[in-house]
Amino acid sequence: MTHLRRVMIPTSLWVAAPLLASAQSSPPSVWLAPGQGWVIAGMLLMSVVVAAGVLMAKTGAKIGARHIPGIEASDDAIGRAVEMGKAVVFVPGFAGITATGTIAALSLLRLVAEKCAETGARLIVPCGDTIVTSICRETVEDAYRAAGRHDQYQSDDVYFISREQFAYVAGVNGVMEREHPATVFLQGQFGAESLVLAETANHCGALVISGTDKDTQLPFFVTTSDYTLIGEELYAAGAAISQDTILLGSLRGVDFGRILIGAVILIGVVLELANVAAIRQVLGG
Numbered sequence: 001m002t003h004l005r006r007v008m009i010p011t012s013l014w015v016a017a018p019l020l021a022s023a024q025s026s027p028p029s030v031w032l033a034p035g036q037g038w039v040i041a042g043m044l045l046m047s048v049v050v051a052a053g054v055l056m057a058k059t060g061a062k063i064g065a066r067h068i069p070g071i072e073a074s075d076d077a078i079g080r081a082v083e084m085g086k087a088v089v090f091v092p093g094f095a096g097i098t099a100t101g102t103i104a105a106l107s108l109l110r111l112v113a114e115k116c117a118e119t120g121a122r123l124i125v126p127c128g129d130t131i132v133t134s135i136c137r138e139t140v141e142d143a144y145r146a147a148g149r150h151d152q153y154q155s156d157d158v159y160f161i162s163r164e165q166f167a168y169v170a171g172v173n174g175v176m177e178r179e180h181p182a183t184v185f186l187q188g189q190f191g192a193e194s195l196v197l198a199e200t201a202n203h204c205g206a207l208v209i210s211g212t213d214k215d216t217q218l219p220f221f222v223t224t225s226d227y228t229l230i231g232e233e234l235y236a237a238g239a240a241i242s243q244d245t246i247l248l249g250s251l252r253g254v255d256f257g258r259i260l261i262g263a264v265i266l267i268g269v270v271l272e273l274a275n276v277a278a279i280r281q282v283l284g285g
Contacts, residue, residue, distance in 0.1 A: 128161060198225055
């Protein structure tokens with residue numbers, strides 16, 4: 001047994017030696033690839049621009065929101081429902097409350113509920129999540145109470161249908177086929193059901209105002225809706241509606257940062273077309 005122990009110890013060291021050598025010879029981890037410092041510089045510059053926009057808003061500077069046709073058309077869309085004597089259907093997407101698209105859609109729901117309360121239009125909100133249903137119900141009720149028309153609020157018009165995707169789609173389609181609404185808002189996070197919902201709304205003769213942050217569903221909304229909030233316009237709409245100074249300031253900073261990035265890209269294209277070698281050295285090419 002003593003002889004075996006003397007053999008096993010050197011053998012284990014012999015096996016572990018290459019591993020220790022490879023570990024010692026491995027290069028250290030690299031935090032930033034060579035020639036990519038401009039990425040960090042761009043991120044820092046964008047952060048400074050956004051922070052400057054927020055500080056401007058806090059100091060009391062008047063900051064307006066960007067032009068969003070879909071939001072501006074919501075008044076006429078709800079007025080259309082009043083004239084036709086039909087309902088307004090608001091679909092807050094199929095995702096849960098943790099989705100950013102759903103949170104932005106709730107801001108739009110507040111605007112739509114306030115307009116419906118002022119004009120007397122009936123508002124129907126079919127939901128696919130129980131938590132979202134509770135929040136939507138409270139949002140609509142608060143809007144009617146703020147307008148002094150709490151007696152016209154109908155809690156049965158804000159309800160839960162199903163957590164199953166296409167069971168929810170079938171339920172919403174059934175609502176639109178029965179009610180034939182004048183206006184349909186499709187706002188939030190959508191998946192494969194986007195085209196089905198928008199086509200059903202068109203079939204019922206409704207004016208469709210859609211919006212989503214899912215780029216894979218935007219082509220379906222653009223081709224089937226009267227107005228579409230594209231991508232982050234869904235978030236910008238929330239800032240425009242709430243008129244929150246911090247949100248408006250950050251929105252202004254992001255817009256200015258995009259202009260700055262676009263200018264830098266344009267200058268880079270011009271220099272590349274002019275065959276300037278210096279730009280390649282700066283970018284590490």
